[in-house]
Amino acid sequence: MSTCRGVDVSAYQSPQNWREHRTNGLVFAFAKASEGEHSRDARFSTHIRGIQGAGLVAGAYHFGWPNQDPRAEAENYIAAARPYAGAGFCHWLDLERYSDGRNYRGKSAAQIKVWVNTWLTLVRTAFPHQRVGVYTSADDLKAGHVPAGTPIWYPAYPWGPAAFTKAEAAARPKPSGWAPLIWQFTSQPMDRSIAYMSGAELRAWAAGETAQPARPKVSLAAVVYAATHKAADEKKHPSGADDVAHVQDALVANGRLKRGAFVRGIFDEPTKAAYSKEQLAQGFKGTKPGGAADGTPGKKSLTTLGKRRGFTVVA
Template sequence: MTTSRGIDVSAHQGPQDWAEHKRDGVTFAFIKASEGQHSRDTRFATHIAGAKAAGLVVGAYHFAWPNQDAKAEAANYIAAVRSHAGPGFVHWLDLERYQDGRNYKGRSAAQIKTWVAAWVAAVEKAFPGQRVGVYTSASDLAAGHVPAGLPLWYPAYPGRSVDTYAEAEKRAQPKPSGRSPQFWQFVGSPLDRSVCYMSAADLRTWAGATTTESGPPKYEPYPGEKFFMKDGKPALGKSSPIFTAMGKRLVAVGCGRYKVGPGPKLGAADVASYEAWQRKQGYTGAAAKWPPGPTTWKALKVPNV
């Protein structure tokens, strides 16, 4: 599987030689910006400036306290990153329980999931068209804390058997709770290192494809629209290997709405998944509705009809 390499840092790490990281093959860097309702990372501005100067794909993360106010925490993060976030910037919610549980205390799984959705919605509203995902553990996913369809960055440390990029790249992509994380953080010392399940070029496209300078993209008629439609409606029940391939790609990019499948027949979950993908690509309103447009179909990398 094609991958790219990255790191993440916070104030706990000292100054970084970002040019050296790039020479070592690092493509992306995610940097802590904030925590809770008021805390800011003291090295964020320095780290993000260095990573940008090195030409890396960059993003920031916010450490979550789900027993505080979601809107206040989102506002703290938004204020911390606003002057740095632009085309190709990726936003992450770091959803992990402190060992003593103090940031989850008093909250049910359902309440945490609602909190996550509210934080993500606020950040998406503040940065239209930019990627917003969740960094979280197997236990959080198993508990149902993360809404479906969000990009995932997943930490799991096999130990000495996987402590280099080369070793991580030989491993199969993790599938916690049946989800397909786009990023796997495989080691946490002496520096947090992750692999992304996209090539460097595809990662840049994924990170930047939804950001536009002149508003959302306009509706594009798809050359194979008749294939996907029947009497002006989604051709539900139509069978084709194309739908299986499409569904697998939608799962891979974090837009799968499937409980079972995807399968060879077009279903409502396929339509919902593809519309989520079109929204991720920056389309809104009627332009984000089914059927596929040629730009989003090409970006999804499914063979043409």
């Protein structure tokens, strides 16, 4: 899967050499604009002007207090972002609970979701044709605080300090079934993220030219290897786990595989039996080993499944 690199900053970071960041491979950068009903980030103007001046995909975020007035908070953010929010600008609600819970205190999950939806609606109305998403945790997603279909920027730090290459080699996080558009994988030495699009795709998405991220690519070779080797052997090829997971999701969507009855990312026996059902449904025959419907994917059956369920088959 294609990815590109980015960072985010606030008043805690000194002014950056954004042109050097871009030369070193950075594609996007977001800066904190505001918090709560009245607070503004002291370095927002400095950061965002530098980001835009370097030609990066630019965006801003607002740290939310769901126990305050969502309209006042949206107005605070809109006023801060408006001077910079041209075509291709991204807007993010930073929805995260303070460690002492002070910004969530007194609100139920349902009330927080209503608050989030109100903030998002107001910002979308203020900036039509610009992208508006939510930066939020696994706990918030699990609690149902975010409306379905919202672009997600997801923070999870499995390693502490980490290079971009480490995140790019890892499996895409899937918190509570969500597929984040962006993964913030470390805060050291600064907040680093990868987006699950190429740089060109992210620019097109930010400009409103594509409604969804690019279709995921599934390697036929990786899936066939997974289907014909034991799980212990598959660990030698961990990059195939995402490919298998896409196939499993497609089989679930087609009613061939029961959710919870298989090991995600492993082409196990339930997955193989489900794939055989898919092959039979496509008109292939012969379920014995070596038959056209034996549960081992072929290029034709996998391509057909991908076309119906949103992935592209590659060699």
